[in-house]
Amino acid sequence: MSVRPLDTVDVPSSDALRLRTLGIDTHDEHVVYMHRDCHVCRAEGFTALARVEVRLHERRIVATLNVVDSDLVGVHEAGLSTSAWRALQASDRESVWVSHAPTLDSLSALRSKIYGNRLDARAFASVVGDIASGNYADVHIAAFLSACAGGRMSLEETVDLTRAMVGAGDILSWGKTPIADKHSVGGLPGNRTTPIVVAIVAAAGLTIPKTSSRAITSPAGTADVMDVLTRVDLDTREMREVVDREGGCLVWGGAINLSPADDILIRVARPLDIDGDAQLVASVLSKKIAAGASHVLIDMPVGPTAKVRSASDADRLQVLLEQVAAAFGLQTSVQRTDGNQPVGRGIGPALEARDVLAVLRRSPDAPADLRSRALKLAAEVLELCGDSPAGTGEARASSLLDSGAAWAKFRAICQAQGAFREPDVAPLIDPIPAGRVGRITAIDCRRLARVAKLAGAPNVPVAGLELHVRLGDLVQRDTPLLTLHARAPGELAYAKRYLASHPVVSLGPVEAP
């Protein structure tokens, strides 16, 4: 038991851990998997929620530790979740260094908000910056969302949050005005007006650089639908070239880093089922401001299964949207639309693409509701941007659509993005009859979306369903309510089994509704 000064102590030269691919997708939350007998686990007290820093070359991430008791990872190994793997640009068997996570300065701002204080612009920037960088665990993000909900955000704070979200990513600048954009508050299957609106607005000579998301929980996002028709994973430079040439684009936002914190906040807000007004407004507007928009139309479906459920909710949200937009010099118009039933016929990427093409091509069987909604929204954009005097936008939009100008513009945009291609058709197609006589009194949008997902959408682009009925329709026993589209018998069976126990339409008496 000799007493030696510390500097002569023989310590291991490195505590590197060797990486192992696990392929576990925890979505955006970075997770590192380490064996219980690993020294870092010991240092962190064997607790599953410890936060650690993982370093690979010059790259660093903060991750949540999950402790492993099996041979999934060895004591000198570390596994990474898919997001952590991607963030570190890791390769199998590389060495990482794991240490105690640095204290995040922004957590004191988060705590301050939890304790009911107002935050300033600098505090929001630090919190949102850490969220965008992946430094927060999901529990931190949940606490932030909770602390900002329930009327705890002043108008000034909502503006500051929006600005922080814009500042956490790239900002596009177009050097001219107006730059048009549109957004749907969401919740309605098949509400695929965006490709039609962009085609009409760009055909009118306006600039509309549209980025869209893929589906998170729905059977299709606009980016999934466009992916059927052309290439969508353009980077910022490519997107700019398309817009310079055609006045518009329809690309996936995932390859363009606009308001990246937004996607992370949305992901955590969903299981909590809280959609605080401040967060919703900051979410919508930050994406548009970052995209360089000057004039934004917001489609707000109002209905029992839509995101906005009542007129009073819509009123409150509209006032806040307009106030925050005004703080950024953004012109906005909020258009409330019917949110009681799906739009168009198809639900699923290729099936929705077919509806879009049918409208653009003026096919006789084009869904009238999709056409009419798209025309109304396009008209509003044309008037908002000063292309058309008030009251004349719809005539102008109709003429651009009916003349074929919008269809020509749409093909030109697809060509500029790579190529235009026709949607494929699913190998398995199976109509589902009503089974009895009746009148359609309600359509459950949530269940319809689930059926389309069970059939394979959006991962299988051709999968989904066609809905053949609308509210008020009279059906006979053999009338098909919907037709399932699938790639494999198993997927078709899953969708049918769900349908057998979960009716998606309500049938009332035959008498007029």
Added chain:
Amino acid sequence: MSVRPLDTVDVPSSDALRLRTLGIDTHDEHVVYMHRDCHVCRAEGFTALARVEVRLHERRIVATLNVVDSDLVGVHEAGLSTSAWRALQASDRESVWVSHAPTLDSLSALRSKIYGNRLDARAFASVVGDIASGNYADVHIAAFLSACAGGRMSLEETVDLTRAMVGAGDILSWGKTPIADKHSVGGLPGNRTTPIVVAIVAAAGLTIPKTSSRAITSPAGTADVMDVLTRVDLDTREMREVVDREGGCLVWGGAINLSPADDILIRVARPLDIDGDAQLVASVLSKKIAAGASHVLIDMPVGPTAKVRSASDADRLQVLLEQVAAAFGLQTSVQRTDGNQPVGRGIGPALEARDVLAVLRRSPDAPADLRSRALKLAAEVLELCGDSPAGTGEARASSLLDSGAAWAKFRAICQAQGAFREPDVAPLIDPIPAGRVGRITAIDCRRLARVAKLAGAPNVPVAGLELHVRLGDLVQRDTPLLTLHARAPGELAYAKRYLASHPVVSLGPVEAP
């Protein structure tokens, strides 16, 4: 394309998934791992935070879905986190059924609290019941903690939360009064007064059925220390037999289901670093009420690295503790103690057990600070329970300790729990010298705890450290500041390496402090 009624459709008879052991410890959050091509993943929209219900025989849990892209699990398999595996009492290769998680009614109460409303007793009962049942994801729990912090809980709500936490587990009843208990608000390494207090109080003839926790983030919990000396994993019936025979016990609370939601809340609150008064009070008191206590002493160390950092924080917390306790007819006494440096000498299960034994055995080298703190707390319990008139408790406690009555009682309790055994000693023991001359001006409790954990505590019971100095001590270059205890050279090296770059004591000039 024939139209067949649904009931004739050929669907698979089952969507069972076969279980695979993964050994991933996500702590209390249930996680299920399923392949991306699994139909349930599809139905949930490929999102990592989906909540699903997993059913095995008659048992059901709600779990968070993690999507797997590798062969970690097959498309017809499901992996479970350790907690989920335990909750389902699963065996390898058994079949489970996975479906969409039922909507939890209590989430509307959670949302109501997030939106700033007051909750009633029924609402708290539903939220806490779902937390205790493992139905909440960590993000829900984080949102709940956030919504209840920052002065958002009235006294009545704090009482209702406490009652809900008591009601979510078992409640012990002893059929007599007083039933004594003690609790330390925590944060001080080595503050292992509980075994001594229980021995003295039981030796006085009072009833003190003490349950304790294992370490969560510290190098030792009271249950870890007692585990060195006797058996601690008694069930409720065994615990009752010990208390009936000896008047006291010192068991691990983990095998006794008292306020189970508390442990879950604490785990999520820690990474958030929020310790709302309401949650702290409900946490402390719910455990005591569920244990059937009538008289509770609360040790509240106040100091810069303790949980309670200032006199004003202590004041506020004390008032709330007393008010909530009164609502349950619980007699309480809050004792503020010095929270500026560790207590005793050892840090780690066996080393702390040795300190406890030294005090009980009246060894000449017993740590005076541990003895004196234990006597003060025991005195307070004796007076609170009416055993001793005010002002005489300390003399009575001292006499019970000095006479050997407490030591005899302690051994008897250990025998009743199974057997008494002496602590082992670590094979590797290494003193760390000061390295220079100086006077101790500060001791970093947090870093000391980390050193003890790096050396192997609490997983290796004999591991940890002995601290040889106290504030104000003068040290020479060769004076050992502390001695490391470890089982393996690697663990010793980790602790030394950390010490080399993270000083745990501050040395000031030699002049008097």
